[in-house]
Every structure is written in structure tokens, then in C-alpha cells.
Amino acid sequence: xxxxxxxxxxxxxxxxxxxxxxxxxxxxxxxxxxxxxxxxxxxxxxxxxxxxxxxxxxxxxxxxxxxxxxxxxxxxxxxxxxxxxxxxxxxxxxxxxxxxxxxxxxxxxxxxxxxxxxxxxxxxxxxxxxxxxxxxxxxxxxxxxxxxxxxxxxxxxxxxxxxxxxxxxxxxxxxxxxxxxxxxxxxxxxxxxxxxxxxxxxxxxxxxxxxxxxxxxxxxxxxxxxxxxxxxxxxxxxxxxxxxxxxxxxxxxxxxxxxxxxxxxxxxxxxxxxxxxxxxxxxxxxxxxxxxxxxxxxxxxxxxxxxxxxxxxxxxxxxxxxxxxxxxxxxxxxxxxxxxxxxxxxxxxxxxxxxxxxxxxxxxxxxxxxxxxxxxxxxxxxxxxxxxxxxxxxxxxxxxxxxxxxxxxxxxxxxxxxxxxxxx
Amino acid sequence: xxxxxxxxxxxxxxxxxxxxxxxxxxxxxxxxxxxxxxxxxxxxxxxxxxxxxxxxxxxxxxxxxxxxxxxxxxxxxxxxxxxxxxxxxxxxxxxxxxxxxxxxxxxxxxxxxxxxxxxxxxxxxxxxxxxxxxxxxxxxxxxxxxxxxxxxxxxxxxxxxxxxxxxxxxxxxxxxxxxxxxxxxxxxxxxxxxxxxxxxxxxxxxxxxxxxxxxxxxxxxxxxxxxxxxxxxxxxxxxxxxxxxxxxxxxxxxxxxxxxxxxxxxxxxxxxxxxxxxxxxxxxxxxxxxxx
Numbered sequence: 248x249x250x251x252x253x254x255x256x257x258x259x260x261x262x263x264x265x266x267x268x269x270x271x272x273x274x275x276x277x278x279x280x281x282x283x284x285x286x287x288x289x290x291x292x293x294x295x296x297x298x299x300x301x302x303x304x305x306x307x308x309x310x311x312x313x314x315x316x317x318x319x320x321x322x323x324x325x326x327x328x329x330x331x332x333x334x335x336x337x338x339x340x341x342x343x344x345x346x347x348x349x350x351x352x353x354x355x356x357x358x359x360x361x362x363x364x365x366x367x368x369x370x371x372x373x374x375x376x377x378x379x380x381x382x383x384x385x386x387x388x389x390x391x392x393x394x395x396x397x398x399x400x401x402x403x404x405x406x407x408x409x410x411x412x413x414x415x416x417x418x419x420x421x422x423x424x425x426x427x428x429x430x431x432x433x434x435x436x437x438x439x440x441x442x443x444x445x446x447x448x449x450x451x452x453x454x455x456x457x458x459x460x461x462x463x464x465x466x467x468x469x470x471x472x473x474x475x476x477x478x479x480x481x482x483x484x485x486x487x488x489x490x491x492x493x494x495x496x497x498x499x500x501x502x503x504x505x506x507x508x509x510x511x512x513x514x515x516x517x518x519x520x521x522x523x524x525x526x527x528x529x530x531x532x533x534x535x536x537x538x539x540x541x542x543x544x545x546x547x548x549x550x551x552x553x554x555x556x557x558x559x560x561x562x563x564x565x566x567x568x569x570x571x572x573x574x575x576x577x578x579x580x581x582x583x584x585x586x587x588x589x590x591x592x593x594x595x596x597x598x599x600x601x602x603x604x605x606x607x608x609x610x611x612x613x614x615x616x617x618x619x620x621x622x623x624x625x626x627x628x629x630x631x632x633x634x635x636x637x638x639x640x641x642x643x644x645x646x647x648x649x650x651x652x653x654x655x656x657x658x659x660x661x662x663x664x665x666x667x668x669x670x671x
Numbered sequence: 672x673x674x675x676x677x678x679x680x681x682x683x684x685x686x687x688x689x690x691x692x693x694x695x696x697x698x699x700x701x702x703x704x705x706x707x708x709x710x711x712x713x714x715x716x717x718x719x720x721x722x723x724x725x726x727x728x729x730x731x732x733x734x735x736x737x738x739x740x741x742x743x744x745x746x747x748x749x750x751x752x753x754x755x756x757x758x759x760x761x762x763x764x765x766x767x768x769x770x771x772x773x774x775x776x777x778x779x780x781x782x783x784x785x786x787x788x789x790x791x792x793x794x795x796x797x798x799x800x801x802x803x804x805x806x807x808x809x810x811x812x813x814x815x816x817x818x819x820x821x822x823x824x825x826x827x828x829x830x831x832x833x834x835x836x837x838x839x840x841x842x843x844x845x846x847x848x849x850x851x852x853x854x855x856x857x858x859x860x861x862x863x864x865x866x867x868x869x870x871x872x873x874x875x876x877x878x879x880x881x882x883x884x885x886x887x888x889x890x891x892x893x894x895x896x897x898x899x900x901x902x903x904x905x906x907x908x909x910x911x912x913x914x915x916x917x918x919x920x921x922x923x924x925x926x927x928x929x930x931x932x933x934x935x936x937x938x939x940x941x942x943x944x945x946x947x948x949x950x951x952x953x954x955x956x957x958x959x960x961x962x963x
Contacts, residue, residue, distance in 0.1 A: 294892075297793035458936065462887045466684050467809075469677050485795030485890050499805055499812020520805060558725070618788045 254360070274415050281323040286585065287346030287355040288327050289367065295459065295484040298359045298515035302575040303357055303381065304329060305353045309553040310579040319383070319396030319588045328352060336366025343367045348375045353493030353597060357381055359574065363430040368392045372497070375671065377604055379585065381577035385435045388632035390664025394671055397607055397631040399584040400577035402534065404435040410637045411532055412443030414651060419505040420476025421449030421528070426467065428479050429456035436481050459483060466576040468497045481509035488516050495525040504527070510537070514571040517561070519645040526642045533647065535621045537572040540649040550579070550620035559646070584610070585617035601671050608667050625655055628630045629665040636660050676810035677932065685928020687817045690824035691879050693920035695897045696904040697831060698875030698912060704911025705848045705868045707769055708762060711776040714898030715783035716873040718749050718882025719890040722787055725796050739801035739885070746881050747874040754873030758866045767865065787891040800885035820882050827878060832913060844868060848911060903943050907950050909960025919958065
């Protein structure tokens with residue numbers, strides 16, 4: 248005789264009954280726990296920002312785990328909902344919309360590419376949802392955005408550049424040619440470096456703008472004037488490797504100016520790639536040294552282990568998978584910033600969003616700690632922008648070696664806006 | 672930089688663009704000429720060539736030259752097989768109706784692109800060039816591989832011309848191009864000719880993708896630009912004319928190289944598009960196309 252639904256055994260009945268009881272009791276148990284804080288993450292999972300997106304997701308996941316392991320935010324567990332924006336401004340605003348309206352996220356964070364920030368921030372303002380970008384662009388502190396948009400995890404380009412220009416003028420040369428991507432982020436570089444180097448008695452002899460979707464670069468290099476002493480380069484997108492390789496081919500073994508690059512030109516690219524030998528001895532700006540510095544802070548090792556990055560800045564599981572080390576820490580630090588502000592404001596739900604932004608604006612000193620692996624920061628509540636120390640590294644033996652560190656004060660500039668006087 | 676070397680570099684860059692473009696556009700032109708199908712998914716075959724080249728070179732161990740040689744053979748063949756399948760499963764069932772095939776190939780474009788995104792991922796991956804050789808001129812250095820691309824594309828186009836004009840299969844294809852019904856009446860299996868043509872066209876695009884991938888990198892969105900430029904070349908050269916395609920590719924490639932260096936790349940694109948408009952207005956069949 249077989250047992251089945253029609254002929255249940257006593258044991259079967261008991262088990263089914265037990266399962267039923269458990270199911271009935273489960274919602275009560277879950278409700279007894281606090282509802283999770285839901286953070287929407289606007290992620291460049293595909294499109295030209297995909298390399299950054301991959302590492303932003305990993306870093307955010309690592310910070311999320313660390314925060315939840317330590318008891319979450321104000322005792323509530325934290326969830327992150329990742330949504331791909333294809334690195335596209337139009338899609339970006341739709342993602343902000345979806346995360347806020349359909350998914351019911353408490354706030355939205357994580358955007359890197361400045362054209363996506365520009366396309367999405369107005370929608371965040373309309374929805375009255377805090378929008379925390381990890382982008383470097385000067386668009387936040389310039390006053391171009393709104394009271395709901397903040398950048399608490401990464402120093403902006405304007406501050407980065409004003410700390411770099413004195414060093415470039417003193418150590419590399421005063422006649423500079425700039426190569427930069429032809430959109431908001433690149434224009435920040437163009438405008439602020441040109442002004443900053445002039446303040447040092449130097450000059451920009453040529454500005455070469457490259458469309459961000461460009462795939463071939465050799466044709467731009469002949470525009471570099473012969474009198475150039477320093478070539479300042481910053482490039483983004485999937486073609487950065489082509490950019491540096493073609494630069495190497497162009498100069499070959501001939502004479503070349505000193506090279507000063509923003510690490511963006513090499514993010515997610517191995518400095519020891521064949522064809523990049525010409526970079527030996529050249530300098531790069533780094534926010535967070537990719538190769539672990541000899542004098543790295545006490546939390547550096549723990550942060551690398553949590554994200555899964557080795558001492559060379561590559562994935563522990565695949566040495567060819569190089570991280571976007573100088574940008575991704577911003578997602579980690581932004582999550583801890585959210586935690587700090589939510590706990591300070593007694594945030595309970597979307598009705599408290601305004602209170603949350605006000606609590607964020609009240610934050611000033613952000614000391615070094617596991618919450619801020621890149622270093623101590625100072626947050627300016629009026630301009631919604633954070634400021635931190637910057638680094639210069641030199642390629643030595645195919646590896647980036649930190650040679651200079653700035654102070655936070657070197658990067659400070661006068662406020663261009665006071666968001667706290669604006670309406671919500 | 673002085674004017675002479677500047678111009679030299681512009682022309683060299685232009686030649687590389689022209690070579691890759693000529694290969695991709697020849698495929699597009701062939702498909703339109705013989706089948707009267709406007710293949711909007713053509714750029715995706717180019718992308719697939721590059722992506723498969725990456726896959727083949729990562730899977731095959733040994734020296735880069737050997738792995739690359741394998742990619743040059745395997746990737747276009749795989750893409751050609753895929754195109755043949757697409758022809759049998761989609762285009763044939765639409766009876767090669769011009770409007771329907773445009774819509775179908777738009778669909779194919781998205782399917783191939785999103786399949787590459789799902790299976791290959793969103794990242795741009797480099798393929799090591801078969802050889803690292805740099806020419807050092809007194810004014811600038813130049814990648815030897817880029818010159819090889821020009822040479823290789825020239826050889827392939829020569830082989831294509833010989834195939835079309837000196838072999839029976841080429842004769843059959845040309846016969847089908849001139850008059851499908853009569854060709855059928857003479858016992859030519861038009862279905863097979865169409866399938867072969869579509870596969871050949873896709874294979875040429877894939878080969879262009881393989882050749883270009885050590886210069887650029889394989890990425891799922893890379894099919895856009897070549898599609899646009901191929902259409903420009905084919906419209907100027909005359910749809911279905913191999914000679915016209917080659918000449919138009921040289922004109923577009925070289926002018927792109929020179930104009931983008933002396934002025935801006937945007938101006939080069941504007942002028943190319945203007946040229947297309949002019950050709951469409953004053954010589955709709957293209958410079959070398961037969962009157963419809």
C-alpha cells in the first residue's frame with residue numbers, strides 16, 4: 248500500500264500540521280523585528296561606466312555586511328536595492344523614480360558619472376528623496392543641483408585639482424597641455440586646472456577635448472604643442488586602455504613631456520599591461536592609493552579584506568580584475584554617512600526625509616576610522632560637499648608608489664552656494 | 672608638430688579607418704546587392720567577431736600570434752554560421768520582403784547585443800596583438816599592427832574580388848543579384864545563394880571586428896559606429912557595388928583621418944553625413960551603383 252494525499256500517515260499529518268503552524272507564526276516573528284532601512288543604489292552595471300559599477304557594487308555590499316554585522320542602522324537591518332542605469336542620464340532619472348516610488352527606498356545613492364548625476368538629480372529633487380552621489384563632479388558644490396543632492400563620500404574635482412596644481416608646477420613644469428573628456432566632468436578639469444596652474448605662474452598651452460564615447464585617440468595627440476612641459480591627462484570609459492596605449496605608441500622612444508594623469512585614465516587597468524611601459528616614472532593623482540602604501544592607516548588592511556582586494560588593488564580571486572580603487576571607497580563612506588545621519592536624526596521612515604537631510608547638513612568633522620578608509624574628511628553642510636586629503640603616486644617598476652599627500656585644507660575653496668537657505 | 676608629419680599621421684590613421692570600414696561595408700553592400708536586404712544588425716556581427724576573438728584568444732594558450740591566428744579563422748566562421756541560421760530562421764520566412772527584413776534585423780540587432788551583454792558582460796576586454804612592433808619615425812611612433820590591419824584588409828578585399836569575379840560561386844551570386852527569377856529558372860538554388868551571401872557578409876563584418884580588437888577592445892556596444900559608417904560608405908559607393916564601396920571607404924576613412932586631425936572629429940562626421948545627403952539628392956543610386 249502506498250502513502251499519498253489520500254492515505255496520509257500519522258507522521259505525515261503531524262509534519263504538515265507543524266509546517267502550517269510555523270508558516271502562520273512567521274509573519275508575527277518578522278514584524279517583531281524592525282523593518283529594514285531600504286537604500287536604493289543607482290548602479291552603472293552596464294554601459295560605459297560598467298567597470299566602476301562592478302566595484303561600486305562590491306564595495307557597497309562589503310560595507311552593508313559590516314554595518315549589518317554591527318547591528319544595522321539604529322538597530323534596524325539595512326537592505327540595498329541595486330538598479331542598473333546603463334550609465335545613461337535618461338535611464339538614470341527613471342531609476343531614481345523606480346527606486347523611490349515602486350521600491351519604497353528611504354533614499355538613493357551611488358551615482359558616479361556626472362552626466363547621469365545631472366540627469367537624475369532634478370528628479371530626486373521633485374520626489375523629495377535624499378540623493379547621495381559618489382561622483383567627484385563639482386556639480387554639487389557649484390550650486391547647480393538641489394537641496395536633496397549631497398556628495399558626502401568623495402572630494403570633488405575642483406578641490407582635487409587645486410591641491411595638484413602647486414605640486415605639478417613645482418615638480419614637473421609650468422607649460423601644461425590638457426587632454427580631457429568633453430563633458431561635465433572633463434570641463435571641471437579644464438576650468439579649474441587652467442585657473443589653478445595660472446595661480447602658480449604656469450599656463451595651459453592647449454586644451455584637447457575628447458568625446459567620451461571615442462574609441463581611437465591617436466588623431467588627437469598631434470595637437471599637443473611641442474613646447475609642452477607637462478601633459479595632463481584624464482580619460483574615462485571603456486576605452487581608457489586604448490587611450491594610454493596609443494599615447495605610448497605616439498611618443499614611442501622619442502622625447503616626451505612629463506606625464507601627469509588622473510588615475511581615472513587607468514582605473515580598472517593593470518599598470519603592468521604590455522604597452523604601458525612608457526608610463527614608468529610618470530605621476531598620477533590618486534584619491535586612495537591602489538597599491539597599499541607603506542604608511543597606510545590601521546584600517547586599510549581590514550577594508551581591503553572586506554571588499555576582496557589584494558595589496559596591489561586587484562581582486563583577491565582574479566589578479567587581472569583591477570579595482571577602481573580611487574573611487575569605490577566613496578560608496579563605503581557614503582553608507583556610513585547615512586548611518587550616522589539616520590541615527591542622529593532619529594529617522595523612522597520616508598516622512599522623516601527632510602529631517603534626515605538637515606541632520607546630514609549638520610555634520611562637519613568625519614575622523615579617520617573604519618567608516619572612512621580613505622582618510623579623515625570635512626563635510627560642508629552649506630555646499631553639500633565633503634573634503635579629504637589627496638595623493639600623488641609615481642609608476643615605479645610598473646607599480647604605483649605613493650610619493651606625496653596633500654592636506655584637507657589645501658583643497659578648500661570659497662562656498663559657491665548655500666543649499667541650507669533653499670526650500671525643500 | 673610640423674605640417675608634413677602631421678599630415679602623414681592623419682593619412683595613416685585614415686587608412687586604418689578606411690581598411691576596417693571597407694571590410695565591414697563590403698559585407699553590408701554584398702547582402703544588399705544580392706539579397707536586397709538592408710541588414711541593420713550588421714554592426715552586431717562586427718561586435719560578435721571582436722567578442723569571439725576575445726573568447727578564442729583567452730581559451731587558447733600559447734603565444735599571442737598563434738591564439739590570434741586561431742581567432743581570425745574561428746570567429747568569422749562562427750559568426751557566419753550564426754548568420755546562416757538567422758537567414759534560414761528569420762529572413763527566409765519573411766520571403767526577403769524589404770520592409771519586413773528591416774524590422775526583423777532591428778530585432779536581431781537587439782537580440783545579439785543583449786545576448787552579448789548577458790553572456791559576455793558589460794566590460795571592455797583587450798586582446799593582445801599578435802605582435803608588438805612599433806615603428807619609430809623621427810616625429811612620432813606608430814603601431815606596426817595598425818599597418819598590418821591595412822595590409823590584411825587589402826588582401827581580404829582582393830580575395831573577395833577574385834571570388835566574386837573568378838569563381839563559379841561568385842558568378843552564381845552575381846547572376847542572382849542581376850535577376851533572381853531568371854537565375855532560379857536556370858536552376859540556381861536561390862535559397863542557398865541567399866544563405867551563403869548573408870553568411871559571407873556577416874563573416875566579413877566579423878573579420879573586421881577581429882582585426883580591430885587588438886587596437887580597440889571588445890565591448891558589447893561597439894557595433895554602433897561601424898554600422899553607421901558602413902551605411903554611409905555603402906550609400907555613397909552605391910549599394911551592391913564592391914568597387915564603389917572600396918572607393919567610398921577610402922574617401923570617408925581618409926577624410927575622417929585628415930579632418931578630425933586638422934579640425935575636429937565632429938566636423939568629419941558632419942561632412943560625411945552631408946556627403947550622404949548630397950549623394951542621395953543628386954545621385955540616389957550612389958557613385959558607382961547601377962540605376963535601379
